Amino acid sequence: MSLSDADRELVTAELDREPTAAEAALFENLWSEHCAYRSSRPLLSAFDSEGEQVVVGPGDDAAVLALPEPDAADAPAAERDADDYGDTYVTFGVESHNHPSFVDPFDGAATGVGGIVRDTMSMGAYPIGLLDSLYFGGFDRERSRYLFEGVVEGISHYGNCIGVPTVGGSVAFHGGYEGNPLVNVACVGVTNEDRLVTATAQEPGNKLVLVGNGTGRDGLGGASFASEDLAEDAETEDRPAVQVGDPYAEKRLIECNEALVDEDLVLSARDLGAAGLGGASSELVAKGGLGARIDLDAVHQREPNMNAMEILLAESQERMCYEVDPEDVDRVAALAERFDLGCSVIGEVTDGNYVCEFAGDADEGGEGDGDAGDAEVVVDAPAEFLADGAPMNELASEPPTPPERDLPDDEPPLDEAVAAVLSAPSTASKRWVYRQYDHEVGTRTAVKPGDDAALLALRETAEGGADGSADDAGSDGSADGVGLALASGANPKWTAAAPYEGARAVAVENATNLAATGAVPLAAVDCLNGGNPEKPDVYGAFEGIVDGLADACSALDTPVVGGNVSLYNDSVEGPIPPTPTLAVLGTTRGYDAPPAALDTDRATDSELLLVGAGGDALGGSEYLAHAGGSDRFPTLPDESGAADDLGGLVASLAAAARHESTLAAHDVSEGGLAVALAELITDDAGVDATLPDRVAAFDETPGRLLVQTTDPEAVAAAVGDLPVFRLGDVTTDGALSLTVGDESVSLSADAVRDHRDVIERELA
Numbered sequence: 001m002s003l004s005d006a007d008r009e010l011v012t013a014e015l016d017r018e019p020t021a022a023e024a025a026l027f028e029n030l031w032s033e034h035c036a037y038r039s040s041r042p043l044l045s046a047f048d049s050e051g052e053q054v055v056v057g058p059g060d061d062a063a064v065l066a067l068p069e070p071d072a073a074d075a076p077a078a079e080r081d082a083d084d085y086g087d088t089y090v091t092f093g094v095e096s097h098n099h100p101s102f103v104d105p106f107d108g109a110a111t112g113v114g115g116i117v118r119d120t121m122s123m124g125a126y127p128i129g130l131l132d133s134l135y136f137g138g139f140d141r142e143r144s145r146y147l148f149e150g151v152v153e154g155i156s157h158y159g160n161c162i163g164v165p166t167v168g169g170s171v172a173f174h175g176g177y178e179g180n181p182l183v184n185v186a187c188v189g190v191t192n193e194d195r196l197v198t199a200t201a202q203e204p205g206n207k208l209v210l211v212g213n214g215t216g217r218d219g220l221g222g223a224s225f226a227s228e229d230l231a232e233d234a235e236t237e238d239r240p241a242v243q244v245g246d247p248y249a250e251k252r253l254i255e256c257n258e259a260l261v262d263e264d265l266v267l268s269a270r271d272l273g274a275a276g277l278g279g280a281s282s283e284l285v286a287k288g289g290l291g292a293r294i295d296l297d298a299v300h301q302r303e304p305n306m307n308a309m310e311i312l313l314a315e316s317q318e319r320m321c322y323e324v325d326p327e328d329v330d331r332v333a334a335l336a337e338r339f340d341l342g343c344s345v346i347g348e349v350t351d352g353n354y355v356c357e358f359a360g361d362a363d364e365g366g367e368g369d370g371d372a373g374d375a376e377v378v379v380d381a382p383a384e385f386l387a388d389g390a391p392m393n394e395l396a397s398e399p400p401t402p403p404e405r406d407l408p409d410d411e412p413p414l415d416e417a418v419a420a421v422l423s424a425p426s427t428a429s430k431r432w433v434y435r436q437y438d439h440e441v442g443t444r445t446a447v448k449p450g451d452d453a454a455l456l457a458l459r460e461t462a463e464g465g466a467d468g469s470a471d472d473a474g475s476d477g478s479a480d481g482v483g484l485a486l487a488s489g490a491n492p493k494w495t496a497a498a499p500y501e502g503a504r505a506v507a508v509e510n511a512t513n514l515a516a517t518g519a520v521p522l523a524a525v526d527c528l529n530g531g532n533p534e535k536p537d538v539y540g541a542f543e544g545i546v547d548g549l550a551d552a553c554s555a556l557d558t559p560v561v562g563g564n565v566s567l568y569n570d571s572v573e574g575p576i577p578p579t580p581t582l583a584v585l586g587t588t589r590g591y592d593a594p595p596a597a598l599d600t601d602r603a604t605d606s607e608l609l610l611v612g613a614g615g616d617a618l619g620g621s622e623y624l625a626h627a628g629g630s631d632r633f634p635t636l637p638d639e640s641g642a643a644d645d646l647g648g649l650v651a652s653l654a655a656a657a658r659h660e661s662t663l664a665a666h667d668v669s670e671g672g673l674a675v676a677l678a679e680l681i682t683d684d685a686g687v688d689a690t691l692p693d694r695v696a697a698f699d700e701t702p703g704r705l706l707v708q709t710t711d712p713e714a715v716a717a718a719v720g721d722l723p724v725f726r727l728g729d730v731t732t733d734g735a736l737s738l739t740v741g742d743e744s745v746s747l748s749a750d751a752v753r754d755h756r757d758v759i760e761r762e763l764a
Contacts, residue, residue, distance in 0.1 A: 105150025125189030170489025179571030214302030499544030531575025
């Protein structure tokens with residue numbers, strides 16, 4: 001990929017001369033789809049990103065949110081005011097590393113983790129949790145399994161080594177990802193007002209300091225590589241564009257960053273990701289309306305004879321760019337040395353252009369032979385033009401055709417249908433994945449992977465602060481701090497069937513996952529993945545997922561405070577399904593949550609309720625993927641009149657989960673009620689339920705919660721106008737006994753586990 005003729009004309013006009021080779025390469029990367037969002041930025045204004053809880057919104061390396069005080073943690077965000085928020089902040093961000101993970105699944109996924117962790121660090125925060133949402137081709141394909149295993153290994157290796165727990169996420173398998181898997185990683189960090197740092201340069205005369213690994217030639221052109229379709233020979237031809245990670249260097253960088261922030265040495269910061277040093281340093285000063293003078297020869301390197309373009313654009317990992325007061329440079333260098341990290345004073349902030357100098361041969365490309373000489377100016381351009389000057393694309397759009405109801409005439413037997421849906425890789429147990437992650441490091445993980453959402457203990461918010469004294473809270477939870485609930489993912493079957501409606505369902509599903517822990521949403525970040533936007537049908541579907549996600553998050557009173565766009569996820573296999581990964585963060589008082597499994601001890605004196613209404617359709621369901629046919633997408637709750645608004649719906653579901661009589665809570669989503677009921681049972685507690693038909697059994701409408709309770713009337717009162725259904729009896733035989741119409745099926749807990757363990761069994 002090279003700078004297009006149209007872009008070159010714009011650059012030439014702005015500079016009033018032809019760009020040097022280094023400038024052309026820098027513009028090519030910074031004006032790529034990956035960095036400039038040329039096809040998506042016009043759509044992103046649909047998202048609401050403001051609220052009392054939003055300290056730093058979109059545009060920085062990560063969003064910053066104020067956490068509510070414990071007494072207000074259970075209240076929906078729409079019911080809080082500024083006085084309800086305390087002085088503990090969390091950061092939240094998400095990134096994609098899709099193309100690199102196809103070319104090199106281990107390093108591609110590992111460096112995706114490293115990048116989002118550094119985004120967290122650049123805000124002055126300490127990373128405390130990771131979420132990964134992963135999408136692969138059919139599980140029966142050897143290629144898909146290879147990518148799946150490599151990506152999981154890369155995430156686990158990097159996350160485990162740096163000591164940041166991977167606490168949740170999602171995994172989906174779909175034929176549309178055969179030639180282009182997706183790896184979307186979110187990170188949450190903790191900080192406060194005094195420690196907060198942004199990526200806005202402050203003042204001319206301050207020094208720019210590069211701290212971290214030496215710069216090599218890996219990752220060259222990574223941003224432009226991520227902005228084009230994957231070619232058939234991408235695994236070999238594009239391997240140099242994939243970064244190589246060093247988690248042990250990242251761990252030292254995390255701790256060094258903490259020390260720098262502790263001593264108030266950082267005025268602004270940006271991690272080195274897309275477009276490398278050129279991207280980080282130009283964006284840093286552009287946000288402050290300033291410029292810079294960079295000495296490329298001063299950059300510490302790990303390979304000999306690097307030229308200007310390589311130094312400028314290599315995406316070598318584990319590097320941070322800091323703005324530092326000149327008087328503090330020596331102390332920054334001393335701390336870098338303490339943590340065995342490289343440190344270079346590479347230039348300073350100015351009030352002029354973004355200028356880079358290099359003492360190589362005067363060949364415009366900086367191809368020098370390494371001999372010392374007079375420095376040549378290889379880049380001289382306005383920083384704001386580099387960072388924000390890319391023109392937006394005007395693309396043709398073709399709206400998708402809604403599916404019609406065409407259910408199969410010959411439905412499979414009920415026992416076959418239940419077995420197929422339980423054992424489908426997308427709905428099956430993901431234990432094989434999360435057991436490879438260290439999800440307890442940091443001692444914050446209160447609800448581990450495997451339930452609907454993760455829950456982290458933010459003890460900083462408790463009376464007594466972060467010294468651990470809140471661990472002595474009484475049984476009434478009066479001294480508990482805020483529990484931070486996290487969920488992320490998307491369902492490609494939903495968005496392939498109906499992009500707009502499916503994206504709305506993705507938002508409701510993730511919010512319902514939080515509600516199952518008793519939490520209410522605080523904010524969200526999104527990773528919007530699509531195919532080649534130059535294809536009208538692909539762009540039309542992408543518009544659908546943007547609008548659907550934006551409308552649902554607005555109805556949920558959940559600001560979307562940041563995100564990432566990844567387009568050109570297209571290959572010889574065709575475009576991916578439109579995939580709107582949403583990561584949602586919520587709060588609840590305390591660190592306890594009902595389990596997503598039946599309480600055995602109270603089986604005989606409890607009832608199982610379904611809170612919320614179904615959407616009376618099978619579109620996008622796992623059942624239709626097995627049985628064939630098509631259907632419209634289910635009607636979501638706010639469309640059917642079952643709730644006044646989605647925010648009220650989720651708040652009511654969270655109230656049901658928090659109710660003192662609730663013993664277990666589990667959301668209904670992929671696979672429908674049949675799967676949700678099967679996931680609830682244990683060896684000693686089962687369910688005997690009756691449903692009217694296949695639609696009721698396999699409809700995947702989100703916004704519904706299964707609740708085991710000792711006081712069904714009280715739960716019904718707690719959820720207000722939401723419909724509540726008694727599904728059947730909680731039994732002591734440890735079996736799922738399900739009657740649908742005039743058919744019945746019975747599965748023991750062992751049989752359910754056998755069906756759901758398909759991934760672990762096949763990869764053993």
